[in-house]
Amino acid sequence: MDYLYDGSFDGLLTCIYHNYYLEKADGIYVQELYQPALLIESYSVVTNEQLSSRVYKAIEDKLSDESLHHIYHAFLSKYVDRENIILKYLRLGFRMGPRIDSYHTHPDVQPLHKIARKVTTEVHRFLGLLRFTDNGSFLHARLAPDHNILCMLADHFAERLRNERWIIEDEKRNLAVIYDGMTRNRGSKQRHWYIICLDAPLVYPAQGCDPYQELWKLYFNRISIESRSNPKLQTQFVPLRYRGNLVEFEPLMNET
């Protein structure tokens, strides 16, 4: 039996639940992307938050927070077989318990660690590589990440830019996080951001050139030591595919 779900994390966990209490899953797939296989039946799973939270809790209790962290990051990855990697990992995990992450080289563990790490790395990278522009009414950032990492960025910026209004837009997936800039009560953990789907990229009237953007470009050029120039190393850290949204790689307005 192949389980098909709506693409949400709760949906995936609901499938895992059914794998144990209904029928063993051959595979789990996002409904929209599913290509029916001969001889295997498929079943469209309705996401059920009660069931998913039981699985969530079971992972926390029987495995570990570390496992949960790995699983969630793997889920955010772009790989098409991520659900099945998670399924295999969990099947082993519920047998082995919290020791599972020590079994780094096991064929059901390593793939999960690997894709989870790719996502964690990209999240960390974008905490730095995200660039906001100030358009007069809010701060706006665009990115085209390999993985679906918006939700992992939101908390970080809601914390540090708590008095600002900002939007972070994933132009690959047409998603955006919106933060309304309301002052939070000190110490309260309440989030004020939400994720929306966009029909088209956001556009707003051009504001003319931002002087701080120019100052930053100048800074970026001046801080480099010519006799240590090493573009290969630079590319290793800032792959070309990310540079479209990095203002410092654009030429200065008035080259001085």
Place this chain on the structure above:
Amino acid sequence: MDTMTKLSVLTGAAKYDVSCASSGVSRGNMGKMGSTRECGICHAWSDDGRCISLLKVLLSNDCIYDCRYCVNRRSNDLPRASFTANEIADLTMQFYRRNYIEGLFLSSAVEKSPDYTMEKIIKVLTLLRKTHEFFGYIHVKVLPGADPVLVRQAGLLADRMSVNIEQPSEQSLRLMAPQKTLPMVYTPMAQVRDEIRLYKEDRKRLRHTPRYVPGGQSTQMIIGATSDSDLTILQTTSKLYETFGLKRVYYSAYVPVNQDSNLPALATAPPLLREHRLYQSDWLLRYYHFDVEEIVDPVHANLETEIDPKMSWALRHPEFFPLEINRASYEELLRVPGIGVKSAQRILRQRRLAAVSGDELKKLGVAYKRAQYFITCKGIYGGSQPFDPTKVRTILAPQPQATQLSLF
């Protein structure tokens, strides 16, 4: 002078300072803007492949001193500029909101006097912390010779402080920086060390004690401007870690900027490979339980350039190898070329479940190509050749140049 020109001059003058780290402090946003992360965050990488984490500028390049190795020395004829405290605070805040930076690294030439400059630095910090309620990362330079009261004031506002030692020996410092002496460097270092301890102690008892330099202190040494050996450099390094509890010692390959008979000629390339080997040795001291004398000694006073210092040690100590991966202690594992801190920890974790085989080592992140000659797994020797230091050296040494690895 407009901000654009000032920024251009005062960035160009600050770029030889290597540190750009924003790590070591974990703090939420308790004010209007900013937070810090334990691991630090890099925001950009410049053409030279160095990470940009902080806005690194000088408050002023108008120096009264005349250090021979420095672009800003008094005897150089170049454009001089000084930021106002407001200008720097404003740049920091505006760069920070756009997520260009993690915070500020503020340094300065000695403008008028050490105290005058230090007071101005404190003014910037006060503006940022109090007026703008900025909670991002701030690293400030302590000027040798500044009043201890000012040093303490700065420490209560900054995350990290550094006093640059600049040269690895007293003699070189005297030659290179005639107005500076080692005691001028060591006095504020000791003060910051003591005050870090004091405030930490107090904080245990009184929750409202302010934080004092929570990111610790660091320093920088210029490499290759003088004839000091790697032995001298590493001995000084080790002394700095032990005596002052420094978080980091940074090395800066000297980039010739001045014509001077006591300095390398202007066309000399900065000794990047040497700098790289020194950083590797520094890691061995801090994370691999090595002593300086194991890395360099009076007979081998300089690091080998073709192979890394750990490999160099291993080849000089064949009696230590091969090591059985499934029995070796953590410290022993760390001695194997190709095994790092992470992979050693993974080996320990995994072998509690089952003995580790050679194949699995690769999956655990071990650089097997190098490690194979030094280990056995379940009693089986890994190398394609029997362990013979001279042979292993010829196999491993002529690797493609590893001059530039990720250091910053």
